[in-house]
Amino acid sequence: MDTLSYKTISANKATAEKSWIIIDCNGKSLGRVASLIALRLRGKHKTNFTPHADCGDNVVVINASKVTMSGSKMDTKQYVRYTGYPSGQRFSTPAQEMAKVPERVLEHAVRGMLPKNRLGRALFRNMHVFASDKHTHDAQQPISINA
Secondary structure, rough: OOOOOOOOOOOOOOOOOEEEEEEOOOOHOOOOOOOOHHHHHHOOOOOOOEEEEEEEEEEEEEEEHOOEEOHHHHHOEEEEOOOOOOOOOEOEHHHHHHHOOHHHHHHHHHHHHHHOOHHHHHHHHHHEEEOOOOOOOOOOEEEOOOO
């Protein structure tokens, strides 16, 4: 019997071909950049995408402080966090977060687009966000991606 045998190739941590990419957020919309970053972190752009494995790329994000939001979202959108103490609910706007830690707004957007499990936490560690255009990953020779 002469039949063709097609095997589904499943990627794992050892066989995943991870590369380093760099994304410039200068003047880009927050949601569009965040969805591109989440897609690259997850590895959905690859032909050997495997839902249960970390087969995405390492992403270096620069100029995170220059990301934009349409409309009045910078002042009306609210981030909610809880300190763990009674009446410890704290609210902040993206404008307040950008003034303190500009990387946090982009990190919050990308984290919401990743799986809510240990794989999502592992994927999030592959993202390196910098507020300015200077970064510490020159040795990895990241490839620039147009967002």
